[in-house]
Amino acid sequence: MRRTKIVDILNEEKKGEELLVKGWVRTRRGNKQINFIAVNDGSVIHNLQVVADVEKIGEELLRRVTTGAALAVKGELRESEGKGQSMELLASEIEVIGDCDPNLFPLQPKKHSLEFLRENAHLRFRTNTFSAIARIRHAMIFAVHKFFTDNGFVNIHTPIITSSDAEGAGEMFQVTTLDLKNTPKDDNGAIDFSKDFFGRAANLTVSGQLEGELAAMGLADIYTFGPTFRAENSNTTRHLAEFWMIEPEMAFYDLNDNMDLAERFLKYLISYVLENCTDDLGFLSQRLKDEEKNRKADERSMDLIEKLKFVLSDDFVRITYSEAIEILRNSKPNKKGKFSYKIEGFGADLQSEHERFLVEKHFKKPVILTDYPKDIKAFYMKLNEDNKTVRAMDVLFPQIGEIIGGSQREESYDKLVERMDEMYIPKEEMWWYLDTRKFGAVPHSGFGLGFERMIQFVTGMGNIRDVIPFPRTPKSAEF
Numbered sequence: 320m321r322r323t324k325i326v327d328i329l330n331e332e333k334k335g336e337e338l339l340v341k342g343w344v345r346t347r348r349g350n351k352q353i354n355f356i357a358v359n360d361g362s363v364i365h366n367l368q369v370v371a372d373v374e375k376i377g378e379e380l381l382r383r384v385t386t387g388a389a390l391a392v393k394g395e396l397r398e399s400e401g402k403g404q405s406m407e408l409l410a411s412e413i414e415v416i417g418d419c420d421p422n423l424f425p426l427q428p429k430k431h432s433l434e435f436l437r438e439n440a441h442l443r444f445r446t447n448t449f450s451a452i453a454r455i456r457h458a459m460i461f462a463v464h465k466f467f468t469d470n471g472f473v474n475i476h477t478p479i480i481t482s483s484d485a486e487g488a489g490e491m492f493q494v495t496t497l498d499l500k501n502t503p504k505d506d507n508g509a510i511d512f513s514k515d516f517f518g519r520a521a522n523l524t525v526s527g528q529l530e531g532e533l534a535a536m537g538l539a540d541i542y543t544f545g546p547t548f549r550a551e552n553s554n555t556t557r558h559l560a561e562f563w564m565i566e567p568e569m570a571f572y573d574l575n576d577n578m579d580l581a582e583r584f585l586k587y588l589i590s591y592v593l594e595n596c597t598d599d600l601g602f603l604s605q606r607l608k609d610e611e612k613n614r615k616a617d618e619r620s621m622d623l624i625e626k627l628k629f630v631l632s633d634d635f636v637r638i639t640y641s642e643a644i645e646i647l648r649n650s651k652p653n654k655k656g657k658f659s660y661k662i663e664g665f666g667a668d669l670q671s672e673h674e675r676f677l678v679e680k681h682f683k684k685p686v687i688l689t690d691y692p693k694d695i696k697a698f699y700m701k702l703n704e705d706n707k708t709v710r711a712m713d714v715l716f717p718q719i720g721e722i723i724g725g726s727q728r729e730e731s732y733d734k735l736v737e738r739m740d741e742m743y744i745p746k747e748e749m750w751w752y753l754d755t756r757k758f759g760a761v762p763h764s765g766f767g768l769g770f771e772r773m774i775q776f777v778t779g780m781g782n783i784r785d786v787i788p789f790p791r792t793p794k795s796a797e798f
């Protein structure tokens with residue numbers, strides 16, 4: 320007999336059919352005559368209720384039906400008389416595929432803290448919260464590819480190992496096969512990377528953008544979706560050392576086109592999840608409500624699903640960095656010294672507290688900030704006529720702060736070289752990047768969306784470690 324997934328049982332009319340179901344036991348309860356076993360197979364947030372006649376199935380076997388055990392159950396699907404489910408499986412045969420000692424299994428049929436589950440990341444796929452997040456993550460991956468495919472973009476695999484450290488100076492993981500206890504030295508006593516695997520120093524990429532730009536200079540509309548690595552020692556709830564980034568790059572786009580695309584893309588992802596992940600979102604929304612039930616009514620956050628719909632309903636606010644600085648400078652928390660970093664004026668790098676103030680308190684909508692000071696942004700961003708600001712854009716979201724960072728790129732060879740000199744970017748190594756400004760250069764733009772930050776927003780999870788299966792953070796790379 321073929322196995323039927325629980326998601327199909329709940330979605331399709333299968334009443335009266337003989338079915339085979341395989342999954343893991345969440346709970347077993349009952350009495351001497353009858354047992355109710357909640358089985359979950361990962362296909363959907365809901366469990367299937369299995370009804371077992373103790374005499375028929377056997378007391379001895381049912382004793383092995385403990386939380387965490389894996390089962391195969393044959394039986395007839397019938398309408399349930401009990402509360403909480405519409406269908407149940409009346410077991411004719413139960414096989415314990417994998418036993419699970421309840422005294423050793425770390426997951427009990429109760430609520431565990433997220434910290435505890437992080438320490439047991441190898442088992443947390445068995446929980447409602449993490450299976451819901453994993454399914455939403457999957458749906459979002461699919462939606463990313465669908466959006467760009469439908470819009471005529473080409474997906475490009477940019478390298479994971481790179482030798483350019485143009486962007487993330489000091490924040491890169493080195494890649495080497497040299498014997499660290501006995502490194503070859505050059506005449507100056509420095510490590511001789513010409514003896515290394517690639518004949519030069521190499522790193523894990525912090526962004527696929529530079530290579531993405533090369534591809535856009537022929538394919539016009541491209542996107543990357545790959546892992547990126549940052550050795551920044553920021554132990555926050557929004558930073559990982561290994562995270563996934565989506566980076567579209569478009570020829571013939573100016574900053575406005577770029578903002579339009581970013582807004583349309585974010586809204587598409589949110590509507591996709593709203594339409595396709597109803598049950599998992601419903602579960603996560605209830606989870607947040609339970610978490611906040613002891614808070615005062617006015618301190619509770621907006622319902623998750625309401626929040627997602629809310630983002631869809633309005634245009635994002637678009638203002639310049641300079642306008643934002645004025646708002647922040649004159650804001651109550653700034654005047655009362657409530658920000659950890661006081662905003663004095665133009666030039667300040669915005670912290671997430673400032674970003675969140677603009678979005679959550681001042682505008683109460685997502686905000687796109689443009690035209691940042693050139694000194695706090697990367698060398699490749701297009702310089703404005705004022706010579707002071709660049710055509711950068713950061714998209715700021717409630718709860719998250721910066722979710723997208725992007726810009727129109729500098730397409731003028733001379734201006735780009737000037738910026739590289741000013742910022743001490745080694746030009747020789749970047750000859751291939753500079754070539755694109757020599758041969759048929761066009762205005763172009765792009766941005767990077769941090770995939771995990773997007774999932775945090777959509778799932779309402781406060782800590783980025785809980786939206787990636789195996790988080791990598793400073794001092795932590797278990798599993």
Ligand code: ATP
Binds near residue numbers: 722723770771
């Ligand atoms: P932040 O100031 O928040 O550290 P950033 O300016 O370093 O971000 P970018 O280099 O512009 O970010 O990267 C593009 C996007 O990648 C960001 O908007 C964010 O969504 C995401 N991102 C950046 N760093 C991380 C990280 N360490 N972990 C997870 N996502 C990240």
Ligand code: MN
Binds near residue numbers: 551
């Ligand atoms: Mn950063």
